[in-house]
Amino acid sequence: MNSRQTKPETLIARPDADGNGIDGSQRAIRDAIRDAIVDRRLMPGTKLTETDVGALFNVSRTLVRGALQALVHEGLVTVERNRGAFVANPSPEEARQIFATRRIIEPGILTEAARHMTPSHFRQLREQLVDEGRLMSERGQSARRAEIKASGDFHLMIAAMTGNAVMQRFMDELIARSSLVISLYGQSTVSSCGHSEHTEIVDAIEAGQLDRANRLMVHHIRHIEADLDLRIRRANELRDVLLP
Amino acid sequence: MNSRQTKPETLIARPDADGNGIDGSQRAIRDAIRDAIVDRRLMPGTKLTETDVGALFNVSRTLVRGALQALVHEGLVTVERNRGAFVANPSPEEARQIFATRRIIEPGILTEAARHMTPSHFRQLREQLVDEGRLMSERGQSARRAEIKASGDFHLMIAAMTGNAVMQRFMDELIARSSLVISLYGQSTVSSCGHSEHTEIVDAIEAGQLDRANRLMVHHIRHIEADLDLRIRRANELRDVLLP
DNA sequence: CGGAGCTCGATTGTATACGATCTGGCGGAT
DNA sequence: ATCCGCCAGATCGTATACAATCGAGCTCCG
Numbered sequence: 260m261n262s263r264q265t266k267p268e269t270l271i272a273r274p275d276a277d278g279n280g281i282d283g284s285q286r287a288i289r290d291a292i293r294d295a296i297v298d299r300r301l302m303p304g305t306k307l308t309e310t311d312v313g314a315l316f317n318v319s320r321t322l323v324r325g326a327l328q329a330l331v332h333e334g335l336v337t338v339e340r341n342r343g344a345f346v347a348n349p350s351p352e353e354a355r356q357i358f359a360t361r362r363i364i365e366p367g368i369l370t371e372a373a374r375h376m377t378p379s380h381f382r383q384l385r386e387q388l389v390d391e392g393r394l395m396s397e398r399g400q401s402a403r404r405a406e407i408k409a410s411g412d413f414h415l416m417i418a419a420m421t422g423n424a425v426m427q428r429f430m431d432e433l434i435a436r437s438s439l440v441i442s443l444y445g446q447s448t449v450s451s452c453g454h455s456e457h458t459e460i461v462d463a464i465e466a467g468q469l470d471r472a473n474r475l476m477v478h479h480i481r482h483i484e485a486d487l488d489l490r491i492r493r494a495n496e497l498r499d500v501l502l503p
Numbered sequence: 504m505n506s507r508q509t510k511p512e513t514l515i516a517r518p519d520a521d522g523n524g525i526d527g528s529q530r531a532i533r534d535a536i537r538d539a540i541v542d543r544r545l546m547p548g549t550k551l552t553e554t555d556v557g558a559l560f561n562v563s564r565t566l567v568r569g570a571l572q573a574l575v576h577e578g579l580v581t582v583e584r585n586r587g588a589f590v591a592n593p594s595p596e597e598a599r600q601i602f603a604t605r606r607i608i609e610p611g612i613l614t615e616a617a618r619h620m621t622p623s624h625f626r627q628l629r630e631q632l633v634d635e636g637r638l639m640s641e642r643g644q645s646a647r648r649a650e651i652k653a654s655g656d657f658h659l660m661i662a663a664m665t666g667n668a669v670m671q672r673f674m675d676e677l678i679a680r681s682s683l684v685i686s687l688y689g690q691s692t693v694s695s696c697g698h699s700e701h702t703e704i705v706d707a708i709e710a711g712q713l714d715r716a717n718r719l720m721v722h723h724i725r726h727i728e729a730d731l732d733l734r735i736r737r738a739n740e741l742r743d744v745l746l747p
Numbered sequence: 748c749g750g751a752g753c754t755c756g757a758t759t760g761t762a763t764a765c766g767a768t769c770t771g772g773c774g775g776a777t
Numbered sequence: 778a779t780c781c782g783c784c785a786g787a788t789c790g791t792a793t794a795c796a797a798t799c800g801a802g803c804t805c806c807g
Contacts, residue, residue, distance in 0.1 A: 526760090527760095528761090562761080562762090563761060563762045563763070564762085564763090565760085565761055565762065565763090566760090566761070566762095584768095585767080585768050585769060586768090586769070
């Protein structure tokens with residue numbers, strides 16, 4: 260059972276990502292590629308040839324280049340001059356920086372979001388938790404993917420509740436890059452432990468124990484990071500292994 | 504006396520902004536426009552016609568479009584479909600969100616940076632403070648501009664000391680947008696008060712009083728924001744005033 | 748048999764071309 | 778005189794064209 264068929268990110272109100280930067284086709288391409296990366300359908304290091312992508316969407320290289328450039332900005336794609344664009348292959352150091360940034364930002368976001376939370380927001384969060392739980396119990400690659408995605412969505416949902424578009428965009432980027440990192444360095448077994456931690460966090464917020472919620476959040480992020488194996492760099496591209 | 508003649512941002516090691524996204528001419532154009540915006544040489548609402556900009560740099564519209572798109576991503580430029588690109592005209596709400604985000608992020612950055620600070624770093628900060636002081640005592644528009652710029656550089660310098668490129672890039676964006684906001688909504692008189700606050704912050708860090716430094720930083724940011732007049736929207740484009 | 752150099756195909760970087768859309772002015776009708 | 782519609786110029790959106798660069802395989806020589 261594939262858990263996604265429509266545009267996945269309609270779940271969370273994306274604040275138009277970059278204000279009103281790019282339009283129509285270009286945005287569609289960008290979003291499609293981003294989803295594919297975050298979902299691990301495109302493995303890190305995969306080459307994104309402009310002509311090929313353009314052919315898939317029936318557009319010229321012009322629009323593809325625009326979409327790729329946007330993804331470079333988000334850290335999901337890298338380009339090497341005269342060689343082309345590739346799905347990003349974050350280094351262990353970069354992974355550490357991403358999670359360090361999350362540990363700094365997310366408590367602040369939680370605090371700000373808590374100030375705006377209504378019963379309706381809590382209902383939304385509880386639904387998300389139920390979804391996560393359901394995915395956790397399923398087997399198979401696609402469930403695993405959906406689980407990573409859902410886990411990220413939880414954090415994005417909280418960011419959205421701050422009503423702060425600037426922070427929301429930062430979180431969008433951080434979560435997307437985190438998904439990429441997890442897909443690269445995540446140990447096979449778990450990431451499931453995260454679910455109960457999410458529940459605890461919501462419980463704490465709802466109980467008005469904001470300090471506790473913040474501590475849980477930091478702990479949770481540290482927990483996700485601890486589940487990575489950053490010792491070795493997974494080899495997706497020979498060049499990355501052979502010449503550093 | 505114009506305080507800038509060479510590329511201004513060479514002062515602070517920009518971590519290649521977007522990894523290694525765009526190259527050569529395109530980056531030069533982007534940086535030139537960004538500097539002009541942050542420096543208030545380009546007022547909010549100014550139209551950035553692709554052909555004109557291209558003529559200035561002797562490049563085709565292709566590269567200009569790329570540079571403008573990058574600036575859209577950073578929130579310094581907005582584009583309206585079939586109408587063109589304009590220097591961003593942040594709303595009061597957007598301004599609030601930018602500063603709210605800074606209040607959340609910067610204490611974390613300060614804490615992280617403090618862990619990495621060496622005597623050489625403190626020397627760098629002290630030099631920056633001296634520069635700020637010098638600019639503060641000067642008169643005239645260009646000194647005012649340089650002062651805003653220098654004040655932002657202080658915060659960027661601290662961000663650079665975290666060694667965290669992800670956070671540094673976020674701060675780059677926040678500081679640039681802050682400069683734009685200040686140029687729009689800043690009251691005429693002050694912003695000078697910021698200087699002594701910077702000094703106090705460095706003093707506190709050097710004395711090992713990290714908590715105090717963090718409190719001073721938050722206070723400082725709140726102080727900058729308090730100096731804005733967000734009640735009215737300065738009219739640079741009629742459309743922004745007439746149809747809210 | 749192995750390696751240096753070369754040529755060719757594939758792909759990117761940049762410029763240009765062309766159709767679409769908006770803006771502003773002119774002229775005719777009311 | 779005012780308002781509406783039309784036309785022209787300017788500007789953008791997208792596609793295409795052309796040059797530059799890279800990489801692979803081939804050949805040729807040692």
